[in-house]
Amino acid sequence: MIHSTAIISPRATIENDVEIGAYSIIGEDVTIGKGTMIGPHVVIDPHVTIGPKCRIFQFAAIGAIPQDLKFGGEKSTVQIGKNVTIREFVTIHRGTEPGGGITEIGDKSFLMAYTHIAHDCRIGKMVVLANNTTLAGHITIGDHATVGGLVAVHQFVRIGDYAFVGGKSAVVKDVPPYVIASGDRAVLRGLNRVGLKRYGFSQQSLSALKKTYRILFRYGLTINEAIERINAQVEKTPEVEAFIDFIKKSSRGVTR
Secondary structure (H helix, E strand, O other): OEOOOOEEOOOOEEOOOOEEOOOOEEOOOEEEOOOOEEOOOOEEOOOEEEOOOOEEOOOOEEEEOOOOOOOOOOOOEEEEOOOOEEOOOOEEEOOOOOOOOEEEEOOOOEEOOOOEEOOOOEEOOOOEEOOOOEEOOOOEEOOOOEEOOOOEEOOOOEEOOOOEEOOOOEEOOEEOOOEEEEOEOOEEEEEOHHHHHHOOOOHHHHHHHHHHHHHHHOOOOOHHHHHHHHHHHOOOOHHHHHHHHHHHOOOOOEOO
16 A cells, blocks of 8 residues: 555554555654555655545645744644545645644645645635635635635635635635635625525525625625624624624734
């Protein structure tokens, strides 16, 4: 299951049923979970943990030191969950001490070819990053979000749960959960209704989110005025509360 040309550190931990292709290099302090498949010519640098049943395609590079001039060589990690797919030429960098020291990829996420994930990014579960998605440092992407091809996301930006970012967008401010955003610079296009229906959101939740979205972004109100009106007029479903909480915690400002 491990090709004879693969170079594997004796300090790496390789679980059962792992496949490692030709000419791949596995560094020290790397853990690879059961049933994971590593293609040929993959480089996994030190301090990387990969969960079970992942699939990593040829020429991916995982765990390199961050492209951060402040990085001082401190120990930091990449942590990849289970059932994650990483396609050709994906690059994922370790974290930095100011960012918590961890770059994290959630379970069942799908990273398409040429995706770049910089230091200290936190990617949720079942996230899809299409070809050539480029994430700067300290970015957080919520569960079930989708980011289209050729998208560039500014450092420290947050993208919420179930959000959809259209292809060839430049995202410089936070994208709330449940919405569609696209453009250069990205602007909101409405609720991600198709995606939310596919994930089984009830009509009650969709209706409450629609009212919330309109009050926040269509009435010309300040954020505080909009939140006051939402609290008075909209049913407080868990989705509405998550939407408002995301807005309140924004430090970069919210895409409008």
